[in-house]
Amino acid sequence: MKANECEYCSGDIQPKKVTVNYSYKGKLVIIKDVPVGVCQECGQRYYAAATLEKLDTMAQNSDVAPERISVPVMVMSP
Numbered sequence: 476m477k478a479n480e481c482e483y484c485s486g487d488i489q490p491k492k493v494t495v496n497y498s499y500k501g502k503l504v505i506i507k508d509v510p511v512g513v514c515q516e517c518g519q520r521y522y523a524a525a526t527l528e529k530l531d532t533m534a535q536n537s538d539v540a541p542e543r544i545s546v547p548v549m550v551m552s553p
């Protein structure tokens with residue numbers, strides 16, 4: 476397997492900046508401009524270990540977030 480090849484579909488992985496919905500201890504945090512590798516074929520995201528650590532740290536300090544949004548929460552009825 477090549478370094479920039481998707482492990483699921485062998486597609487090409489390109490570096491991108493994405494918005495991540497990150498859940499930390501039941502608290503949802505949205506983090507923008509996160510650098511990840513994205514498979515061009517299946518959309519699988521690949522995070523560097525350092526990036527995941529940073530997401531964790533940022534989620535723990537979400538009190539300093541410059542922006543807040545309200546999110547609708549729904550339940551699908553049968």
Ligand SMILES: [Zn+2]
Pocket residue numbers: 481482483484485486514515516517518519
């Ligand atoms: Zn893929």
